Amino acid sequence: MLSDEELDAVQWVHIAAIHTPEIQMKFVRDIRRRSDARLSAGTYGFMARRSPDKVRALMESVDVFFLNEFEFNMVFEDERPPVRPGQVLIVTRGAQGADVWQGDHCTRVPICPAQPVDLTGAGDSVCGGTLAGLSRGLHPTEAVALGAAVASKTIEDAGMRGLLATQRPDIEARHRATRRDGRVHISERQRDKIGEMIATMADAQPFSFVGPHFPEIGDPAAIDFFFASILHQFGFWSASEGQYVKPTWAQWKGQALKGSDYCFAAFRRLVDRDPASLSPRSQATWRWQDTVELFADDSGEVPMPVLATHHTLSRGYGRDLWELGREPKELVQAAQRAVDPGAYLLTVLDHISGYREDPLRKKSMLLILALGQRPERFIDLRRCKTLTPVVDYHIMRSCLRTGLVEVSDQSLRRRLIDRQLLEPADEEMVRRACYDAMEALMEVSGRDIGTIDYFFFGARKRCPEMTTPDCLSCPVEPICQKDLQMFQPVIRTTFY
Incomplete structure (x- = not known):
């Protein structure tokens, strides 16, 4: 014994x-x-x-x-x-x-x-x-x-x-x-060029998660807000006949917002109206009408392409936390007492519906960055030993277009260019290569993942899905491969 x-x-x-x-x-x-x-x-x-x-x-x-x-x-x-x-x-x-x-x-x-x-x-x-x-x-x-x-x-x-x-x-x-194959790989040349460029960018900083779509600084419901809203950061696009059609847009207070921003804005509206509804117990008993009202835009229409999935995840998220007897604020307090706050939260989130499914933990890591980069500093990122990439479709599109990640398999390359729905195994190869590329950029640049993630996430405006890229405003332009016909993997998932 x-x-x-x-x-x-x-x-x-x-x-x-x-x-x-x-x-x-x-x-x-x-x-x-x-x-x-x-x-x-x-x-x-x-x-x-x-x-x-x-x-x-x-x-x-x-x-x-x-x-x-x-x-x-x-x-x-x-x-x-x-x-x-x-x-x-x-x-x-x-x-x-x-x-x-x-x-x-x-x-x-x-x-x-x-x-x-x-x-x-x-x-x-x-x-x-x-x-x-x-x-x-x-x-x-x-x-x-x-x-x-x-x-x-x-x-x-x-x-x-x-x-x-x-x-x-x-x-x-x-x-x-x-978990990887030779069809998709990192360009070492582009890795070094882009990494060295990011290393010298004084204005490249992590996102503070502050603004009109987020709770006010000091709002007691902020932790509940981030736990519940980041759960829904996925699937903001539509397809038809096996092909990507368009990203999600919605009207919020007279302003057109893309899917990710609109999702945060919808939860900000809920925080202002009824912050108690974000509690695990409330989410576990969430009604279909609650989900409809949450995501309805200015006209009353619901723009979310997979609304039923959002509803199911809300209830599962609340149920799992409730059955575990945990509350988001209590989890954050426990994380701060842990040797590694990030590792503690990841271990818990691996068992919460909506977070647990993704082996690369995109939403879980986004939540950790939000908690640590907010002005309140809910957790201390300096004590987090392993902060990993947050890989969504914007990151993958940037990796492919800049040439940071290359696709040597011509069949897969053509399907990406044509914006066709991919098989999970093909999507996984692309996503893991992009994940590896983000890790490599951290090493080459010496910058933290929050900075690198926000730099690439910002490229969604410079190099969007449907309109001509604004290359002249992009700091990567001098070294970019400009493979602009490439597109992110198209697959219906709750991971991102």
């Missing part, structure tokens, strides 16, 4: 499948009594077949639970697994990959390609790699992908020999390779 001193030093404790669920539960109760460490556990076939109810009880008692497909079928048969908000269930399915349940949301994570020799230890390797990823702060699906990379090394040799001979960089490279 771990001593109190040893428990104080760990973030995670895994309880292996040892004999019976009752014995595992004894460990769970003892560790819960003595530590705040997060707990994971697994089971095995005989236990799942003999005592499915006890395995269920064990699963309910831990934060992360691992099952293979056979065990899952024994325990749950044809039922949807009862995964609570804040919990992760991982079901490995052999060559079909793994299902990652975050509450009631499920994502299929593909396997990492390998040349199998001995499958012994594959499940344990997925478990170990996943927990290593979670302890590093990875999104649950990214952590499982890391676990799959570990397993791919294990099965390529007999026993544990291959894995024990493997160095961490080998695992990282394999993990990375499964």
